[in-house]
Every structure is written in C-alpha cells, then in structure tokens.
Amino acid sequence: MLDLYDLLGKIKQRSSLYLGKKSLSHLHVFLDGYTFARRQLGIPVTEQETKFEEFQEWIENRFNQADTQSWSRIILFYSEDEADALKRFFDLFEEFLNSEQFPKIDATNNSEMSDELSVVGVNG
Known part of the structure; x- marks a missing residue:
C-alpha cells in the first residue's frame, strides 16, 4: 500500500485521475475519505499521517x-x-516538509546547545 506522501506525489502527477478535476476541495475530500477508510479498516496511523496533521x-x-x-x-x-x-x-506542502527537516535554532539557547554539543564531543 502507498504511504501518504507517495500517494500525494501520484495525485500531484495525475490529479484529474484521482480527483476528477484539478481542485483543492476535491483533494481535501479525497484525503478525508482516505483517512476514514484507513480508520475503518483498523490500520494504525502512520508517522506521515501524524506529521500531516501539523500542516x-x-x-x-x-x-x-x-x-x-x-x-x-x-x-x-x-x-x-x-x-x-x-x-x-x-x-506549500513541499515547503512544509522542508521546514520540518531543518528545525530553526533558537538564538537564545545557543550557549545551552553549545554546552550539549560539547558533552557529546561535537564542539571542542
């Protein structure tokens, strides 16, 4: 079975095939149906589905x-x-995924982070 991100990739390539027409509202309904069907079948929530909830x-x-x-x-x-x-x-979804890969570093915690990195041998 395709995971969520692979499915979204296929929809991006051939949206009319999956959605009937190029429509964000159709995509939203499609994803709601996808989620409902998986829950009805007792399929556990995947990490990707959990991450998508943050979107x-x-x-x-x-x-x-x-x-x-x-x-x-x-x-x-x-x-x-x-x-x-x-x-x-x-x-936007691609931007969301990219923003999650490289979390922003809080400048106020730099000294704390530097200390933590020293402990594991990354700094000095």
Whole structure:
C-alpha cells in the first residue's frame, strides 16, 4: 500500500485521475475519505499521517490566520481558483516538509546547545 506522501506525489502527477478535476476541495475530500477508510479498516496511523496533521497549524501560521478555517479553505482564499489552489497546496506542502527537516535554532539557547554539543564531543 502507498504511504501518504507517495500517494500525494501520484495525485500531484495525475490529479484529474484521482480527483476528477484539478481542485483543492476535491483533494481535501479525497484525503478525508482516505483517512476514514484507513480508520475503518483498523490500520494504525502512520508517522506521515501524524506529521500531516501539523500542516493545518503550519498553514494558519504561514498565512497568519486564526484556526477557524481548514487548510484547504485558507489556501483557496489566497488562490485564483481551485486549480491554482491545488498547485499552491503542493508548493506549500513541499515547503512544509522542508521546514520540518531543518528545525530553526533558537538564538537564545545557543550557549545551552553549545554546552550539549560539547558533552557529546561535537564542539571542542
């Protein structure tokens, strides 16, 4: 079975095949159905699915929006139409994944981090 990120990659390549038309709203409904089906079958939540749940908060922060709208509604609001919103989703999702790979270092904790790195032999 495909994992979530592989499935999203396939949808990006052939969105009309999976969604009927290029539409962010269709993608959101598709993903809701995907999640529902997996839960009904008793398939455990994967690490990717757990990480994807953080996408909502990331979008809210990215667009400085309160948590009253779904990620798809926020993206759609800032897009020309459904097709543009779908394209923007994939761009934003890639940005989200990249931002998670390299967490930002809090400058206020640099001395603390430096001490921790010294303990494990990374610094001096």
